[in-house]
Amino acid sequence: MQLPPDLTRAGVVARERAHVWPPYTSSERHERVDPLVVVGAQGPWLFDADGRRLYDANASWWTCTLGHGHRRLRAALARQSEALMHVAAGGITHAPVALLAEELAAIAPGDLARVHFSDDGSTAVEVAVKAAFQYWQQNGRPRRTRFVALSGAYHGDTLGAASLAALTEFHRVFSPILFDVIRPPALGEAGGWERVFEAAIALLRARPDEIAGVIVEPLIQGAAGMQMYAPELLRALADATRELDTFLIADEVFTGYGRTGAMWACERAGVVPDLLCTAKGFTAGVLPMAATIATPRVYDGFRGGSERALMHGHTFCGNPLGAAVAREVLAIYRDEGVLANVAARAPQLAAAFERLSAIPGVRRVRAMGLVGAAEVGGGGYGGDVGWRVFEAALARGVFLRPLGDVVYVTPALNATDEELAFLLDALEESVRSVMR
């Protein structure tokens, strides 16, 4: 795998610097720091223009659950492209989307069975929030206009999703144009997850007439730095939403598709939300596609004249290529025992992180399913110790992009014993080299 013969690495970087506006990167930094130029990827490996092979330790922002270039996904994409690549969803359907919806309904928790397709995690969240809001507007509770979201939450970067999120580093500048959300105190301020959930439930009980829904990242807050909490806490919150008859929205964009060990993190807590958002692993990182899955009750709230229809749609809703790939992802999960592999590999990952906790300066080590995280400094998202570990890992053949001072791994869920051992050994050596 290499660049086309008429192109050098420097040539790619020069053009990207001249014309690309990359995410989360200041224009000044963009001009100063060279990006990695990737020319191909296979399995857990990225190949760069300098001929290096690097382990993709975060599975490309948590999406490539089946590694890169899975043979069956490439074949499914090629097959579908022969028949139908795109058609608008207005008044038209096709087999890939109908079959995918049926398959999702079969594996979604509880009675979740109605699928709205969209493009990415943020839009899956927008759809859930708009559906919950509109439901109450047209079903007799119009005062229910507010949402409860946890501090530290991340639900995406579009304005609705950003309103629900509470990561100040990402969204502070937009606060004047975000909608107001009810939040329990942050984890540090509250003094533990139990308190956070107690406060969230108290807020719900105090104003049930105003609250359209509660949104959570089940069991792990990803972008907040892989913050993990106990399933019982999610269950208690879900019970409160049931009791008060308001909606629970599970944002499984990161936690879904086996990341925590079960297909859905909600299952680990025995919780059935009213709306569930999925993206990332949904197409295993092949195409941008997402889904919001609702219960029959929610869907039934949109019966009646056209003014009662869910007022949301995207040009690429239910794109056939994405749907064909998403179906193949589910087939691979079944045929290749992906969840069983997570169960087999999780103790290996947890043991490696346990070893990290013995290194002086390493704090708050945690692991669940195929997620492991450790704090290597006190600087939070703005910290630079995590970036020093990143450099040390790069030299050992691992792309280990941190969340500031949180160093973490979220490898492909079909990683073999040997592949994972390589990653975890390199991680340990890198952390040790920096913390000396």
Ligand SMILES: Cc1ncc(COP(=O)(O)O)c(C=O)c1O
């Ligand atoms: C829990 C969660 N929700 C939503 C999103 C937004 O997804 P996207 O970046 O695909 O819009 C993310 C992205 O990291 C996420 O982690």
